[in-house]
Amino acid sequence: MTKKAELTVEEKLRALYDLQLIDSRIDEIRNMRGELPLEVEDLKDEVAGLTTRLQKLNSELETVEEQIKVKKNDIDTFKESIKKYTEQQKDVRNNREFNSLTKEIEFQNLEIELAEKHIKEFKATIEHKKNIIAQTSEKLESKSTHLQHKESELNSILSETEKEESLLAEKSKEFADLIEERLLNAYTRIRNGVKNRLAVVSIERGASAGSFFTIPPQVQVEIAARKKIMTDEHSGRILIDSALAEEEKEKIDAIIAKLK
Template sequence: MANTKELSVEDKLRALYSLQLVDSKIDEIRSVRGELPLEVEDLEDEVAGLTTRLEKFKSDLESIDAQIKEKKNAIDEHKSTIKKYQEQQKNVRNNREYNSLTKEIEFQELEIQLAEKHIKEMKASIEHKKEVVSQTKEKLEAKQTHLKHKKAELNDIMSETEKEENFLIEKSEELQKQIEGRLLTAYKRIRGSVRNGLAVVSIERGASAGSFFTIPPQTQMEIAGRKKIITDEHSGRILIDSFLAEEVKQDMENLFAKL
């Protein structure tokens, strides 16, 4: 590892621009993947959500089935009680006892009607839930198929670029170790604040690359002198002269060509 204290300003600028080119190459690889990783993640969440929903419907249906069985058992008990009361009516001693048993029978019949009404409602609920389950299953199968295709697409891209990306990440980490903490922090801050991730740019036609603001000749001479780190007053980017940029680009292109 290089001793950062011994690095000249020119060496610092070389290391910074080399890091910029490597990080930009990593950005380029990741942009190919685009939103795929997020799409896969969202689809996985949707599949998990639909699966949980289906499990809940299954539990609900089992619960309703159990309630229907309870109601049917209750109806059998009510019918059995009615028969018992009807038998007792044959042996009553007076009208009062007969009427009392009649009321009990009527109450049992009302309980049967109520139970049958609940069974009818629960059966309707089952039919509705079964319809929703069928629709949810179709939706789940469609999402699972979509997820399978998206995962395959992502895996293809990953397998093509993984080796190259890992190499570049290692190179980026290696270059970062050559740059003093203050400069590296500034580089990362600038990179994170600009849309294209360019924290270090060269001078092109008297202006910083990608900018329309002309840099004063005196400043251009100072940049070409490579004696101090100079930033663009408009964008905050670190500036290097075009000759140094070309030298570093050539070195990096030779490196990238080996991938």
């Protein structure tokens, strides 16, 4: 691993603030996307779930319709049997044979009644499933339209910022590579520990940016001297003087402008 060049304290502060400015711009871009990527993923999952549900419902509907066909075929078979037994009754030789055929006819009629009852139940099931299918289809169409809108919105933002974000990420790595590991780890730890993700801040009106705690004049003088890394005792953030901050901001703004 190549050893990093030894930097002066001022060079370290400049590199840290440059890294902060670049990372803050990346944060801005990601904030522009906000919850959109998650929304899109959630909508995709919903659409996939509804599509699967619709396929299952349609499959179940086909099964019920097939069951009706089977029952109708059964009824035709039962009717054929009745016709056959009725014909046979004409040629019986005694009452026992006639009664036996009569019982078969009665049984076949009962089977027809049962089959018709099942058909009626199946038809009620079909109507119920058709209602659910209609509701699910409507919901799927609504969610699909919403997904298209959100994807279009996300793609629009990505097309505007993806290239810039990628180039900024490269710049972030370039500046990070200039900073010694111990200091870089401190920067990352502070950045991840604060809501606005600002690990390096300048002195503004006697206080660290975004803070109401006044920094003693002597400490401000030490910060402006740029001879050692100073941190805010209240927030732990790394402090730099406003002049250095302004110089680096102009430099980084120019870099970012070229990347867009």
